[in-house]
Amino acid sequence: MMEEMRKAAKAVYEKSSYEEKEELNRLFKIMDRDGDGKISFAELARFMESADAHTRALFNLADQNGDGFLQFDELFMLSYLCSSGRPLCDACGVFIVGLFFTCTHCRLTNLPECRSYDLCIPCYRETKFEHEHTEFDDNYTLLFKMQHLLLSASQASTSSGVGKKGQTEALETLSSMASIVSFMGDLASVFLS
Numbered sequence: 001m002m003e004e005m006r007k008a009a010k011a012v013y014e015k016s017s018y019e020e021k022e023e024l025n026r027l028f029k030i031m032d033r034d035g036d037g038k039i040s041f042a043e044l045a046r047f048m049e050s051a052d053a054h055t056r057a058l059f060n061l062a063d064q065n066g067d068g069f070l071q072f073d074e075l076f077m078l079s080y081l082c083s084s085g086r087p088l089c090d091a092c093g094v095f096i097v098g099l100f101f102t103c104t105h106c107r108l109t110n111l112p113e114c115r116s117y118d119l120c121i122p123c124y125r126e127t128k129f130e131h132e133h134t135e136f137d138d139n140y141t142l143l144f145k146m147q148h149l150l151l152s153a154s155q156a157s158t159s160s161g162v163g164k165k166g167q168t169e170a171l172e173t174l175s176s177m178a179s180i181v182s183f184m185g186d187l188a189s190v191f192l193s
């Protein structure tokens with residue numbers, strides 16, 4: 001499962017521009033305070049200003065060869081994981097790499113702030129959570145629902161001639177979210193197969 005993530009991260013790195021690669025190099029050198037060419041957990045924790053369980057989980061996830069340090073490609077994997085919008089399970093705190101369940105109400109009503117309530121599959125299945133709302137969708141279903149919502153919103157605004165600005169904003173929010181969700185769906189299909 002993590003092997004697929006690494007392949008995806010590698011592909012993203014190879015497709016990034018010269019400037020982006022330079023930026024990553026610069027970041028690596030800033031984090032590598034003792035200049036030994038690898039990032040220790042202490043160096044990462046200092047950079048992220050956090051040494052909590054989440055930081056530790058991310059570090060362990062990215063530390064492919066398990067030597068307790070992050071080499072350059074492992075750091076890229078970490079930055080890729082962080083930038084891809086993958087959530088933490090709000091019940092058990094695990095970092096969710098693949099498919100997850102999300103509170104439909106929180107996702108659809110907190111769009112501007114992108115606040116959400118997300119659950120890993122085991123927590124959802126075993127109802128190991130307390131939350132004020134009861135309707136949950138997996139990331140595929142949510143994307144499908146949002147497409148329908150957007151469609152009806154755009155039809156409503158076309159007929160009334162108002163709400164153009166709101167519609168544009170909704171489109172932008174949705175397209176950025178859709179790319180994340182569909183990407184996660186692709187990964188999930190790989191992991192679950």
Ligand SMILES: [Zn+2]
Nearest residue numbers: 089092120123
């Ligand atoms: Zn969980």
Ligand SMILES: [Zn+2]
Nearest residue numbers: 103106117133
């Ligand atoms: Zn909710």
